[in-house]
Amino acid sequence: MKIIAKENNTYLLRFGKGEEVIASLTNFGAMNNISAGFFTGIGAAKEVILSWYDLEKKEYQDNEIKENLEITGLTGNIAKMQGKIIVHCHGSFSGTEMAVRAGHVKKLVASATCEIVFQSLGGRVEREYDDETGLNLLK
Amino acid sequence: MADFCGLNNISSGYFSGIGAAKETVLSFYDLERKEYQDKKVEKDLEIASLLGNAAKMQGKMIIHCHGSFSDADMAVVAGHVKKLVVSGTTEITFQSLGARIEREYDGETGLNLLK
Numbered sequence: 001m002k003i004i005a006k007e008n009n010t011y012l013l014r015f016g017k018g019e020e021v022i023a024s025l026t027n028f029g030a031m032n033n034i035s036a037g038f039f040t041g042i043g044a045a046k047e048v049i050l051s052w053y054d055l056e057k058k059e060y061q062d063n064e065i066k067e068n069l070e071i072t073g074l075t076g077n078i079a080k081m082q083g084k085i086i087v088h089c090h091g092s093f094s095g096t097e098m099a100v101r102a103g104h105v106k107k108l109v110a111s112a113t114c115e116i117v118f119q120s121l122g123g124r125v126e127r128e129y130d131d132e133t134g135l136n137l138l139k
Numbered sequence: 140m141a142d143f144c145g146l147n148n149i150s151s152g153y154f155s156g157i158g159a160a161k162e163t164v165l166s167f168y169d170l171e172r173k174e175y176q177d178k179k180v181e182k183d184l185e186i187a188s189l190l191g192n193a194a195k196m197q198g199k200m201i202i203h204c205h206g207s208f209s210d211a212d213m214a215v216v217a218g219h220v221k222k223l224v225v226s227g228t229t230e231i232t233f234q235s236l237g238a239r240i241e242r243e244y245d246g247e248t249g250l251n252l253l254k
Contacts, residue, residue: 002253004240004253004254005151005236005238005240006238007236007237007238010234010236012153012192012236012238012240012253014252014253017247017248040153040155040190041190042190042191042192042203042204042205044168044170046170068168068169068170070166070167070168070205070217070218070219071205072188072190072205072206072207072217072218073188073190073205073206073207073217074190092188092207092215092217093217094165094167094216094217094218095167096167096169096176097178098165098167098178098180098216098217098218099216100207100215100216100217102215111170111248112168112170112245112248112250112252113248113250113252113253115192115203115253117153117192
C-alpha cells in the first residue's frame with residue numbers, strides 16, 4: 001500500500017497487485033494511529049470473498065470468487081473493538097459482461113490497482129457485540 | 140468533469156455521485172490482454188452510484204470513474220465508466236485536494252497508475 005497523498009484528515013491510498021486490501025487497511029489504521037474513519041474506493045480485484053448475513057441463523061454465508069473483476073464501488077468504515085481495529089466494507093464488482101455481484105467484503109485481493117480515499121475521524125468509535133442481531137454494531 | 144477541473148485550477152480530487160443516464164460506455168479491463176472491453180448501453184438508467192478521482196498525467200487531467208447503473212427492473216450493470224451522457228440529472232459531490240497527484244504508465248499492468 002502506498003500513501004499517494006495526505007491532506008488534513010484525508011488520505012489517498014493505492015494498493016498494488018496481489019495485496020489483500022482489508023488486511024492492509026487494518027494495518028494502515030494501526031500504523032498511523034487511526035482509530036476511526038470512513039472510505040470509498042474503486043479499482044480491480046482478482047479474488048474476493050463476498051458475504052451475506054443470514055439474520056435468522058446469525059451467520060455469514062461466504063461466496064469466494066477467484067476471477068478478475070472491476071471494483072465498481074467500495075464503501076466502508078473503521079472502528080475499534082476491544083482495542084482491535086475492525087474494517088467494515090461492502091462492495092460491488094463487475095465482470096466481462098458488466099454483470100454485478102455485491103456484498104459484505106471479507107477478503108479482496110487487488111489485481112492491477114485499488115484506489116481508496118480514506119478520511120480519519122478524531123473521535124473514538126467503538127463496536128460492541130449485539131445479541132439480538134449477532135453482529136458487532138457501532139455503539 | 141475534466142473541463143471543470145481545468146477551469147477551476149483543480150489538479151486533483153475525488154467525487155461521488157448519483158443521477159440518471161441515457162447513454163453509457165462501461166468497460167472491463169482484461170489484465171492478460173492489457174486492453175479494455177467496452178460495452179455501450181443506450182438506454183435510460185438510474186445512476187445508482189458513481190465513484191472516482193481526478194489526477195494529472197503529463198499535464199492532462201485524467202478522470203478515473205467507476206459506476207453502477209440500474210434499469211426498470213432494478214437490475215444492475217457496472218464497470219469502469221468511459222462515457223456517461225446525462226438524461227434527467229447528475230449530481231456530483233467533488234472534493235478537491237491541494238496536492239499535485241500524478242499518474243504514470245505501468246508496464247506490468249498496462250495501466251496509468253497513481254504514483
